[in-house]
Amino acid sequence: MIRNSTFIFYGLALLGFLLLPQLIAVKYYLHLSVLALIWVIAAQGQNLIQGYTGYVSIVQAGFMGIGAYSTALMGLHFDLPVWLTIALAPFVTAFFALLTGYPSLRVKGHYFAIVTLAFNMVIFIVLMNFHELTQGEAGITGIPKPGAKDGLFNWRDRETYYYFVLIIAVLMTGLAALIVRSRIGQTLIAIRQNEDLVGAIGIAAWKYKLFAFVISAMFGGLAGAIYAHYQSFINPEIFGVAQSLDAILAVIIGGSGTIAGPIVGAFFVVFLPEYLRFADSFRLVLYGLILVLATIFMPRGIVGVTSDLLAKWGRNKK
Amino acid sequence: MVEVIQQIINGVAIGGVYVLIALGLTTVFGILGIAHFAHGSVSMFGGYLTFFFVTGWGFPLLLAILVSLLVGLVLGVLIELLAYRPVRDANHINAFIVALGLTMMVEGLNLEFFGHEQVVIPTNFTRVFNIGGVTIPELRLYVILAAALLVFTMTLFVEKTKTGQAIRAVAENRDAAILMGVNVNTIRLVVFSISTALGVCAGVMVGSLFAIAPGMGEGLVIKGFAVLILGGLGSIPGAVVGGLVLGITEALAAGFISSAYKDVIAFVVMISVLLFRPQGLMGKK
Numbered sequence: 001m002i003r004n005s006t007f008i009f010y011g012l013a014l015l016g017f018l019l020l021p022q023l024i025a026v027k028y029y030l031h032l033s034v035l036a037l038i039w040v041i042a043a044q045g046q047n048l049i050q051g052y053t054g055y056v057s058i059v060q061a062g063f064m065g066i067g068a069y070s071t072a073l074m075g076l077h078f079d080l081p082v083w084l085t086i087a088l089a090p091f092v093t094a095f096f097a098l099l100t101g102y103p104s105l106r107v108k109g110h111y112f113a114i115v116t117l118a119f120n121m122v123i124f125i126v127l128m129n130f131h132e133l134t135q136g137e138a139g140i141t142g143i144p145k146p147g148a149k150d151g152l153f154n155w156r157d158r159e160t161y162y163y164f165v166l167i168i169a170v171l172m173t174g175l176a177a178l179i180v181r182s183r184i185g186q187t188l189i190a191i192r193q194n195e196d197l198v199g200a201i202g203i204a205a206w207k208y209k210l211f212a213f214v215i216s217a218m219f220g221g222l223a224g225a226i227y228a229h230y231q232s233f234i235n236p237e238i239f240g241v242a243q244s245l246d247a248i249l250a251v252i253i254g255g256s257g258t259i260a261g262p263i264v265g266a267f268f269v270v271f272l273p274e275y276l277r278f279a280d281s282f283r284l285v286l287y288g289l290i291l292v293l294a295t296i297f298m299p300r301g302i303v304g305v306t307s308d309l310l311a312k313w314g315r316n317k318k
Numbered sequence: 319m320v321e322v323i324q325q326i327i328n329g330v331a332i333g334g335v336y337v338l339i340a341l342g343l344t345t346v347f348g349i350l351g352i353a354h355f356a357h358g359s360v361s362m363f364g365g366y367l368t369f370f371f372v373t374g375w376g377f378p379l380l381l382a383i384l385v386s387l388l389v390g391l392v393l394g395v396l397i398e399l400l401a402y403r404p405v406r407d408a409n410h411i412n413a414f415i416v417a418l419g420l421t422m423m424v425e426g427l428n429l430e431f432f433g434h435e436q437v438v439i440p441t442n443f444t445r446v447f448n449i450g451g452v453t454i455p456e457l458r459l460y461v462i463l464a465a466a467l468l469v470f471t472m473t474l475f476v477e478k479t480k481t482g483q484a485i486r487a488v489a490e491n492r493d494a495a496i497l498m499g500v501n502v503n504t505i506r507l508v509v510f511s512i513s514t515a516l517g518v519c520a521g522v523m524v525g526s527l528f529a530i531a532p533g534m535g536e537g538l539v540i541k542g543f544a545v546l547i548l549g550g551l552g553s554i555p556g557a558v559v560g561g562l563v564l565g566i567t568e569a570l571a572a573g574f575i576s577s578a579y580k581d582v583i584a585f586v587v588m589i590s591v592l593l594f595r596p597q598g599l600m601g602k603k
Contacts, residue, residue: 056411103589106596107547110353110414114543115592118585121540129578241536245418252415282430288422295415296404 043262045219051256054192060247062123065239067221068228093221127236139235255301333565334465338520339542342513348489355417358539359424364518365525394514436531550601
């Protein structure tokens with residue numbers, strides 16, 4: 001019964017996402033929806049390490065940056081087709097995640113968070129200062145859209161890109177669900193609940209943590225690559241620590257350790273700042289306040305609260 | 319050689335600031351188990367406030383620092399009571415995320431009250447000493463001395479006083495300390511006050527040595543944690559050694575390699591220490 005209702009829920013959600021471009025009248029909201037879907041991919045990755053494994057990583061935007069710059073630079077210098085560079089970008093990101101994950105996973109809890117945050121700063125500083133490669137603050141312009149000029153789809157059209165990102169986001173959400181349900185995913189949850197116990201029964205926890213970290217980085221890298229080809233322009237600005245905090249916020253607000261959580265959370269972090277425009281410079285304060293209040297009063301996120309309410313309602317009906 | 323000594327002295331000055339930040343972080347971590355990420359922004363708030371009192375209201379520097387310390391204390395205590403206390407029994411991740419939210423809030427308030435422009439706290443310590451070709455600005459010397467004095471006072475307080483003893487007891491074994499009649503809630507507030515006071519001092523030092531600008535708080539708190547990772551957790555000597563190593567590395571890197579990449583080099587040092595000594599330079603296995 002519960003399985004069925006979950007399937008119905010996801011089916012309805014998918015239908016909603018498919019119809020969304022037809023329902024949106026303002027082009028700008030379609031643009032935000034594309035961004036939100038890109039954030040869904042990144043947040044699903046963040047959820048694997050933060051929500052399921054219990055390690056808060058503050059480098060997701062940095063990994064998005066690595067993905068974005070690697071796809072753009074590979075296209076620029078090696079003249080590779082767009083599809084190939086998008087597909088390769090997560091692997092480039094994975095390489096950096098392996099290098100950084102190994103030392104940073106030697107410390108636990110808060111210190112892991114701080115070390116990953118330092119990595120995000122390093123990535124940002126390098127993107128800003130390595131002018132020969134990244135063109136610094138000015139960024140890279142003219143990143144091509146996928147597909148040929150007179151191909152089957154018109155990639156300059158936002159709607160086409162929306163459906164493209166939607167397909168990827170659905171696939172990646174499915175992949176995240178598969179990982180979580182697999183043996184590996186169960187081990188990750190066990191690490192979150194009691195890492196010492198996992199070690200005590202002879203499981204090398206560090207391998208699983210490294211796996212989760214690298215996979216989550218690959219999600220980020222893919223999201224960054226798709227972002228680069230969507231905007232056709234990237235600069236270091238959006239790959240800083242603040243955006244990594246957005247990824248954390250997306251997971252927490254949506255519901256950490258749930259598959260639906262990052263989807264809700266991603267739309268939340270993309271649309272909320274738009275609605276907070278009225279607050280102007282108090283926006284940061286409000287944003288922080290929402291984060292604090294949500295953590296104190298709603299630690300299981302929107303999805304957690306909703307499913308609690310639904311369960312209660314179900315019981316009452318009987 | 320003179321150049322090297324010059325950079326080392328610069329490094330000791332900035333290292334002193336890092337030591338103060340790290341001390342504040344490590345006491346909070348020891349007692350509350352929280353990575354108090356907003357510490358950097360609170361420190362910058364103290365620096366801004368001092369600047370405001372000196373330039374806006376014409377306070378003498380010492381009075382301005384004193385008043386900022388008091389305001390900082392109130393802010394620190396409020397943060398503990400309103401934000402950290404509600405999540406003290408929850409998962410540690412929650413407290414950390416609250417800390418991130420607080421950082422945004424304090425950064426936002428700093429922007430709102432003090433604007434986007436960078437500010438320098440004016441001092442009249444403009445003399446420059448010259449010893450065998452090595453130049454030491456008067457201000458830098460005072461910063462080093464003040465940092466040393468604060469570390470010394472802090473050590474005395476923690477080692478010799480009754481309250482200090484209680485703090486150490488709570489850090490070592492919270493439940494046993496409660497059974498011995500230590501009021502943990504008061505200790506939490508005391509620790510937060512001390513930590514915030516140290517932070518405000520660090521903020522004033524940064525503001526007079528360099529400048530305060532939006533976003534600097536985050537950089538500073540990351541350096542503070544890097545110091546703890548370098549030096550080893552929960553010990554005052556660890557924080558001192560870690561802070562000096564980080565400060566000197568950074569100054570040497572800025573002087574001889576590249577000032578744009580000095581932070582990168584500092585983090586690389588931190589990560590290599592982590593690879594070979596995960597417990598830190600001064601930490602016990």
